[in-house]
Amino acid sequence: MNKVLFIILDGLGDRPIKEFGGKTPLEAATKPNLDTLASEGVTGIMYPVDIGIRPGSDIAHLSIFGYDISKHYFGRGPFEAVGYGLELKEGDVALRGNFATVDDNFNVIDRRAGRIENTEKLAKLLNGMQIDKIKIYVKLGVGHRAAVVLRGQGLDGKISDVDPHQVNIKIFKSKPLVNCKRGEYTASIVNKFVKKSYQILSKQPLNKKRVEQGLYPANILLVRGAGKVIILPSFKEKYNLKAAAIAGAGLYKGIGKLMGMDALPVSRTTGKPDTNVDNKIKGALSAFKNYDFIYLHIKGADVLAEDGNFLGKKEFIEKVDRSLLPLLKKKNLLIVITTDHTTSCYLKNHTADPVPILIKGDNIYSDEVKSFDERSCAAGFLGHIKGKDVMPIIIDYLGLSKLIGG
Amino acid sequence: MNKVLFIILDGLGDRPIKEFGGKTPLEAATKPNLDTLASEGVTGIMYPVDIGIRPGSDIAHLSIFGYDISKHYFGRGPFEAVGYGLELKEGDVALRGNFATVDDNFNVIDRRAGRIENTEKLAKLLNGMQIDKIKIYVKLGVGHRAAVVLRGQGLDGKISDVDPHQVNIKIFKSKPLVNCKRGEYTASIVNKFVKKSYQILSKQPLNKKRVEQGLYPANILLVRGAGKVIILPSFKEKYNLKAAAIAGAGLYKGIGKLMGMDALPVSRTTGKPDTNVDNKIKGALSAFKNYDFIYLHIKGADVLAEDGNFLGKKEFIEKVDRSLLPLLKKKNLLIVITTDHTTSCYLKNHTADPVPILIKGDNIYSDEVKSFDERSCAAGFLGHIKGKDVMPIIIDYLGLSKLIGG
Numbered sequence: 001m002n003k004v005l006f007i008i009l010d011g012l013g014d015r016p017i018k019e020f021g022g023k024t025p026l027e028a029a030t031k032p033n034l035d036t037l038a039s040e041g042v043t044g045i046m047y048p049v050d051i052g053i054r055p056g057s058d059i060a061h062l063s064i065f066g067y068d069i070s071k072h073y074f075g076r077g078p079f080e081a082v083g084y085g086l087e088l089k090e091g092d093v094a095l096r097g098n099f100a101t102v103d104d105n106f107n108v109i110d111r112r113a114g115r116i117e118n119t120e121k122l123a124k125l126l127n128g129m130q131i132d133k134i135k136i137y138v139k140l141g142v143g144h145r146a147a148v149v150l151r152g153q154g155l156d157g158k159i160s161d162v163d164p165h166q167v168n169i170k171i172f173k174s175k176p177l178v179n180c181k182r183g184e185y186t187a188s189i190v191n192k193f194v195k196k197s198y199q200i201l202s203k204q205p206l207n208k209k210r211v212e213q214g215l216y217p218a219n220i221l222l223v224r225g226a227g228k229v230i231i232l233p234s235f236k237e238k239y240n241l242k243a244a245a246i247a248g249a250g251l252y253k254g255i256g257k258l259m260g261m262d263a264l265p266v267s268r269t270t271g272k273p274d275t276n277v278d279n280k281i282k283g284a285l286s287a288f289k290n291y292d293f294i295y296l297h298i299k300g301a302d303v304l305a306e307d308g309n310f311l312g313k314k315e316f317i318e319k320v321d322r323s324l325l326p327l328l329k330k331k332n333l334l335i336v337i338t339t340d341h342t343t344s345c346y347l348k349n350h351t352a353d354p355v356p357i358l359i360k361g362d363n364i365y366s367d368e369v370k371s372f373d374e375r376s377c378a379a380g381f382l383g384h385i386k387g388k389d390v391m392p393i394i395i396d397y398l399g400l401s402k403l404i405g406g
Numbered sequence: 407m408n409k410v411l412f413i414i415l416d417g418l419g420d421r422p423i424k425e426f427g428g429k430t431p432l433e434a435a436t437k438p439n440l441d442t443l444a445s446e447g448v449t450g451i452m453y454p455v456d457i458g459i460r461p462g463s464d465i466a467h468l469s470i471f472g473y474d475i476s477k478h479y480f481g482r483g484p485f486e487a488v489g490y491g492l493e494l495k496e497g498d499v500a501l502r503g504n505f506a507t508v509d510d511n512f513n514v515i516d517r518r519a520g521r522i523e524n525t526e527k528l529a530k531l532l533n534g535m536q537i538d539k540i541k542i543y544v545k546l547g548v549g550h551r552a553a554v555v556l557r558g559q560g561l562d563g564k565i566s567d568v569d570p571h572q573v574n575i576k577i578f579k580s581k582p583l584v585n586c587k588r589g590e591y592t593a594s595i596v597n598k599f600v601k602k603s604y605q606i607l608s609k610q611p612l613n614k615k616r617v618e619q620g621l622y623p624a625n626i627l628l629v630r631g632a633g634k635v636i637i638l639p640s641f642k643e644k645y646n647l648k649a650a651a652i653a654g655a656g657l658y659k660g661i662g663k664l665m666g667m668d669a670l671p672v673s674r675t676t677g678k679p680d681t682n683v684d685n686k687i688k689g690a691l692s693a694f695k696n697y698d699f700i701y702l703h704i705k706g707a708d709v710l711a712e713d714g715n716f717l718g719k720k721e722f723i724e725k726v727d728r729s730l731l732p733l734l735k736k737k738n739l740l741i742v743i744t745t746d747h748t749t750s751c752y753l754k755n756h757t758a759d760p761v762p763i764l765i766k767g768d769n770i771y772s773d774e775v776k777s778f779d780e781r782s783c784a785a786g787f788l789g790h791i792k793g794k795d796v797m798p799i800i801i802d803y804l805g806l807s808k809l810i811g812g
Contacts, residue, residue: 363421363752365759366428367781381781383760383790385457392458396758401458403756405465405475406482406502406631 001398002361004241004293005284005327006336008064009320010057010252011302011343013355013374017310025301025313025345026356026373031321034358036328037335038372041360044382045374046390047352048341054352057302060340061255063387065295066238075157075227076251081147083247083254083263084139092229093150093157093186099218100144100163102198106220108167112144114216119144122218125200131192138221141250142271148223150189156182157228162194171222190223197221234260235293239395242290246283247297248275256295273300273316277323285326288333305343313345334361334397336390337372354384364397407804408767410647410699411690411733412742414470415726416463416658417708417749419761419780423716431711431719431751432762432779437727440764442734443741444778447766450788451780452796453758454747460758463708466746467661469793471701472644481563481633482657487553489653489660489669490545498635499556499563499592505624506550506569508604512626514573518550520622525550528624531606537598538591544627547656548677554629556595562588563634568600577628596629603627640666641699645801648696652689653703654681662701679706679722683729691732694739711749719751740767740803742796743778760790770803 014024021028048060049069058076062069077094088094099119101109123140134152141147158177174190176183198220201207207217235243244264245256249271253263266283268276277298284294298320304312327335338357341350356377367381395401420430427434454466455475464485465475483500494500505525507515529546540558547553564583580596582589604626607613613623641649650670651662655677659669672689674682683704690700704726710719733741744763747756762783773787801807
């Protein structure tokens with residue numbers, strides 16, 4: 001059976017911008033290897049979730065891997081928490097958090113405490129406390145990011161954010177999103193935890209020093225994206241493929257782990273534009289001795305688009321393209337390249353536009369499309385598909401689909 | 407109103423094969439008439455059931471004719487049985503069977519008894535017996551094939567096959583597929599029937615003679631594909647079209663009959679590549695004096711693809727194409743040409759790939775597609791549709807669709 005290398009170039013899709021010749025970054029990029037793969041493979045355009053749905057990365061990934069988001073999505077917190085290395089149990093509630101700066105009245109001064117680094121000590125100070133009967137675990141992500149897990153009886157994930165997502169206003173009180181006692185209870189724990197984080201953190205010498213240096217102190221952990229943990233049916237169970245994830249950023253490791261994939265470490269991957277893509281590709285190719293399916297996530301294009309950096313995104317695509325050279329001559333390998341959503345450089349945000357997809361393998365279709373970009377792939381043989389269609393197509397290309405009827 | 411000629415070229419779709427110029431048999435074939443019809447008509451590409459679904463012929467036909475397979479599919483047995491000429495009643499359980507060869511310990515030696523012909527006498531010997539309170543009918547199909555119908559109270563169709571689908575192992579015991587008494591009862595009847603078939607057949611002089619001649623004796627009837635008979639809503643009821651089926655092979659006659667179509671006899675049709683396609687086309691055209699809709703099934707391409715015979719499939723397509731000449735100048739006729747699934751010559755099996763479809767009529771659309779093949783039709787005006795979409799399009803082209811809303 002062929003192996004599958006499934007590459008998601010996060011936020012790769014874009015909208016054309018007049019100032020750049022009416023092209024998208026992908027259309028503007030010089031990318032001979034992606035174009036060769038498109039020429040030799042079959043292409044199409046994909047709505048990651050559905051037409052008109054503007055997806056977050058988590059939702060988009062789940063859909064593309066064949067999980068029904070109406071059943072299997074339960075907030076972003078759990079995905080981040082797993083990605084940061086926390087072990088979750090069914091019934092836990094997990095949240096994402098930022099080390100941030102507030103004043104004495106809890107008005108937000110900076111949502112990222114000046115993009116503080118090295119907050120491991122702060123995360124440890126908050127880890128392991130108990131509020132009422134709920135145990136609370138905190139684990140550092142990258143930079144100012146952390147995950148928070150609540151464990152105990154009677155929790156609910158449907159609660160609102162404490163993080164107000166803007167500065168110069170007071171932090172929000174978490175509230176139940178549906179009228180229920182469990183939600184009220186969970187929100188009260190979260191509110192107490194955030195207040196406690198302020199009491200602990202604001203006293204820290206590290207923060208006092210930052211104030212003296214004119215830096216923002218990391219004096220609170222602002223949380224958002226709560227979700228109750230439900231164990232997903234595993235990728236192995238669904239597709240009978242032994243799968244691993246290679247990703248730099250926590251969320252994507254978390255998505256892989258929650259699908260039961262092994263998260264493989266690869267050196268010098270950062271989840272940012274400076275990541276070492278060559279190492280990721282090498283890591284994937286060497287992992288095939290142990291796995292049938294490698295999910296390879298590359299974040300950079302999304303980060304640059306969210307900064308509105310058209311040329312940076314174009315150059316990052318060119319960097320990724322160069323790293324794909326070792327894939328061109330591979331046999332017995334089904335290569336899938338797509339993205340989880342469009343991130344518009346112009347809007348600095350996700351949009352609902354469809355995104356290009358290519359699938360290249362031995363003895364499957366190819367089509368007349370010679371360039372891997374949004375508009376070229378719209379003429380491909382696969383047509384306009386949805387995220388949920390991708391895995392069934394792959395399973396059939398692998399020869400693993402069941403005959404229905406006789 | 408226009409008449410409809412709906413031609414299903416079974417297993418017509420294929421995957422491109424490198425050794426044959428990266429073409430599919432349909433792309434490689436010289437087929438001026440199909441290409442003319444595609445040029446004059448509207449084209450598209452169709453997933454017979456859905457994206458990623460690898461359908462059997464029965465399921466695919468039902469979907470294309472607008473039947474919801476989740477409600478209306480109940481195993482292949484009933485379709486074969488009806489096709490062989492057995493009259494079924496609601497509540498019957500029908501199975502397909504092969505006259506086969508086993509040794510004294512019921513190990514399978516040959517699943518088709520050396521592809522024995524002229525088994526009519528053997529089928530008659532098994533026909534009409536009673537086991538417990540269940541009456542059993544057996545009718546010969548083509549060659550080694552037969553259908554078995556169980557009639558009586560308390561039967562269930564969800565039982566497993568006796569035919570192990572391989573040689574050198576013992577025949578299977580039929581078992582209920584869901585835990586229920588009716589299933590247990592039905593499986594027990596089937597197991598008794600198969601044992602009885604051995605007792606009767608192994609004693610036959612015809613078989614003793616075959617053994618003497620070094621041929622495999624047809625000493626058992628191995629059954630599979632059980633299904634409980636549910637009467638389908640008729641094609642007439644669904645679409646208000648008086649319809650007939652022209653098909654050589656039993657399954658397709660059965661599909662037509664179960665939809666309430668008349669099965670029209672046409673001379674020298676065989677359900678194989680040697681069938682007389684000219685006669686089928688002539689038969690269809692002359693039947694329009696009595697019918698609104700003719701379903702015309704041509705099996706050959708599928709048989710050749712299952713044998714891995716690329717050139718044979720290409721030549722059969724060319725043979726069919728020549729027979730289509732009389733259709734080119736027809737007026738007041740909506741011509742639909744498609745297939746029920748891809749049968750890959752390379753894999754010798756069905757795949758889930760989408761298949762081409764053309765619809766040609768007066769005063770409907772045409773498009774820029776000039777060739778009737780998989781990849782050309784993917785650029786057609788109809789786009790990428792599903793089997794269930796076909797009949798609603800035809801009904802609208804006939805001017806019979808209802809206005810929804812006001």
